Amino acid sequence: MSAYKAPLRDLRFVCDELLDSDGHYQKFPQYSEVNRELRDAILEEAGKFAEQVLAPTNRNGDEQGCHFEDGVVTTADGFKEAYQAFIDGGWSGLSMPEEFGGQNLPKSMDLVVSELFSQANHAWAMCPGLTAGCRSTLLAHASAELQQTYLHKLTEGRWSGTMCLTEPQGGSDLSFLKTKAIDNGDDSYAVTGTKIFISSGEHDMSENIIHLVLARLPDAPAGTKGISLFLVPKYLPDANGEAGERNTVKAGSIEHKMGINGSPTCVMNFDDAKGYLIGEPHKGLFCMFTFMNAARIGTALEGASHSEVALQGAMRYALDREAGRALTGVKSPERSADKLIVHPDVRKMIQTIRSFAEGNRAFAHFLGQLVDSEIHGDDQQKAHAAGLLALLTPIAKGFMTETGIESASLGIQVYGGHGYVREWGMEQNMRDSRISTLYEGTTGIQALDLLGRKVLPDGGEKFGQFLKMIAASLPEMDPQFAAPLGAKLQEWEQLTRGIGAKSMSDVNEMAAAATDYLMYSGYVVVAWFWGRMGTLAKAKAAHSDELFYRAKVATAQFYFQRLLPRTTSLKESIEAGSSSLMALSDEEFEQLLG
């Protein structure tokens, strides 16, 4: 098993050198005391926690999985202890307001920390990640009383949270939702129904579990417009605010999955469970989107994290393992073979992984800063950030998770047959990575959201603003990056126009283009970050002999030369249109199956 190392140098490059964290924090009055030094101190400690506490339990979690018996879930050895250390270290409430016991730090800092945690142990990090989403939703939409009752414990981490959307009869399609909530006449509701795929729905790490549950009131209109959001605790708070009486919500079973085995994925049965309405009746989906949008950025970051794990493993093996000889001549005559790193194709795999790990990292933490602006900025900053987040979140979620799986698979490939056995952790990384294009909305759902809800409906307004933002950065960008990126911007705009025009007469043209379009967009957005990083690193390399900068330039060049060209094929595929997809009717597909 490769020893995980927190990538602090690169995180600092992204946050401080590329994204000017100090300048960013100073935009917000409430963060006047936040600065790079403070962030650095937190980063160091988070790195230690990830390396020393979380990473050592990662394989345990995979091999032992979770134990289920009569509604009780026992997590793998070390998970509970790691969670207690997480509470004790004060990691849970980093970005929560002080009034609930939090440390009042920016969300963007949470994201930096959670990158490290999910690299070290994706399965374990699911629980704190969901708790954070639960807290954000309560902060934004719950009554002051519910906030007082629940947010202190959720901030401390002694209570954890979940998101209960999916039901057996429908996954992404919430119009199927059957779970019912009936008014008890005392400000509480009786919630009844079955939810599936509930991450951390039941476990032994926290004292209480707070479920956010989508359900229908008796008078609810049909479809997705009749869904309300309820808070349903595992234990009802007692007079002292501690976990008291057991509520009638219980795990029915856990799933046997491909990966993230350390995270219990539960079927949850609500049987007249006592719950409390969050926000307005029938406006539950709106509230849940607070959760969902944060979760999508978190999932995007998981994708980037799987690339980082693959990078560390592949680099270590390529520099340790000896096989064959360099084609250009023996490199290590004293050894019976040269190291794997001499082979161009091994380097190509490693640089592909690195391009995604580091490029996606920059993209993700850029989004983290936008989240800060969306919450704490002035009106103009809020609107700007909200618009960009709406556009970029589906791109980030889809692209970073798809390329996370590719990276994880290449991580195995660098190891040859050794990558297929458990010992080195590369196959676990791939199995763990595979969930990320599925949950929080599949890539196909992100793609429809991007093209059908974000790019096309406003006549390309938001999209055009983003293009201008990129274009504005080109004059300061090194021409080796600015020239191809400028050309891609034009191409992207034309491509978008073309899809828009065709979709006017046939909406299937939009849907048939959507996933290719999402990936195309991802490659261009990440090219923007690589162009800026390459330019910055080239300038710094002139005044520093730190290898880090030269490597950054080389990777930027690699990305532009060998990965950005993937856009060309995606464009060709998009422009070929929907006809070959729609040539057979549904019934004909049915007959084909026989």
Added chain:
Amino acid sequence: MSAYKAPLRDLRFVCDELLDSDGHYQKFPQYSEVNRELRDAILEEAGKFAEQVLAPTNRNGDEQGCHFEDGVVTTADGFKEAYQAFIDGGWSGLSMPEEFGGQNLPKSMDLVVSELFSQANHAWAMCPGLTAGCRSTLLAHASAELQQTYLHKLTEGRWSGTMCLTEPQGGSDLSFLKTKAIDNGDDSYAVTGTKIFISSGEHDMSENIIHLVLARLPDAPAGTKGISLFLVPKYLPDANGEAGERNTVKAGSIEHKMGINGSPTCVMNFDDAKGYLIGEPHKGLFCMFTFMNAARIGTALEGASHSEVALQGAMRYALDREAGRALTGVKSPERSADKLIVHPDVRKMIQTIRSFAEGNRAFAHFLGQLVDSEIHGDDQQKAHAAGLLALLTPIAKGFMTETGIESASLGIQVYGGHGYVREWGMEQNMRDSRISTLYEGTTGIQALDLLGRKVLPDGGEKFGQFLKMIAASLPEMDPQFAAPLGAKLQEWEQLTRGIGAKSMSDVNEMAAAATDYLMYSGYVVVAWFWGRMGTLAKAKAAHSDELFYRAKVATAQFYFQRLLPRTTSLKESIEAGSSSLMALSDEEFEQLLG
């Protein structure tokens, strides 16, 4: 779990309608009695065996894996019984000569049958697959005496075979090989050493296990030129030719792997084990290549098989599961949602999988016919087939396995979150598929073989002949396929010339292009098959209302419009060259790791 169905209709289309199996069999005097009807009868039975005997044990194999204790391996419930049924059914010796108890059928027929078996249960099918390779090697290179002693039982299947190449210190690089063989002075040798990653190295399905082992004689030159091949049985044959005295070869452990858990992957310890030389001393690699070339085509077919399994699963789910509404308007007003198949992106995923499943099938069975010609043809046929096989085997192995993994991953994606849980078999299919780009030479090794040994060294002679063969088929091809394929042929030739020219001054240019070039080549070769299949099906559709033909045309169009464009990006990436890969020195990579 989806019920596996043998894809007999498509196999018949490929073998009979596209590849004219009757005409093919008639080329060989010894197959004068072989015809399509006989092949069909065998196919029917093989389909039943795959569906009824092998497929039901597939999940068992995955979940139970293999049990190892003190050198003894116990396979999963049902594996041993399935193997006995395989022997009883006479499946083992299908293509073996009658003198050894075989049925003297063409190798191409073996390949058709093994496609079905590896679709139904990849892990189980490993053992018969290796036995077939072992038999071919003995047939081609072993003494008459060794053949008499071993081939009868191996043909019957009561004895199984292995291939023992890899050692702990070196994977693909055989120059590391340390296993020793010392002449016992009685026509036998004492073989000592450790081999790893030995599939079916030890198990309970056959009465004896015949290992083909690469080892060095004491006077062997260093490197790969000093390697000899030995036959080392688990049990030495007794006076009656049955398994007798236990030889000193023993399994030391089995690997814990990502997939194909039903197949035991063993560490094998040879401790002065009695063995017999196959072929000439120091010429072992040459003999082993008989095994390896067959194994590579078999592995290519495994890739195609994982696409088929994904196709069946994805089709079934997309036609059963309801979610969302067609964007063009409600399709099933009586239901609360439409079926998944209405969504263009779901169709895109399914047609991508289908393109690979069916296109790669055609490619694989074309190779199967070449194998027949290479073994049984006249001198000219042999030379032609050998040249084509040399060129196409690495393309087939690399392309079909890479696209097999992509298909398996898309198979999960169509299911959404349900694809990630074990129940539906899609995640097992992906885990099982992931081995295929690693064993029998990684994709990178195939790519170097293709470009560095097959395409460039003879000045493009073999490659040029193949281009002419494709070009000769264009006049009969429907223009919608012939025009783009013709353009790709020119592009492929120019691309190849370009790499050749650059590689003259820097061999790293060849190596940096190799995997992209292999994939580019794969897309063009499969376009050749899709162009021919599409043309044929279009003609047949005019005289038949069988939906099969219209679906074939639609898939051919899909392949040309939405998948063949991937070549454009691969070309751009190749032409960008090696500079961004070689910008950092090995030492700088080392420092980066820290």
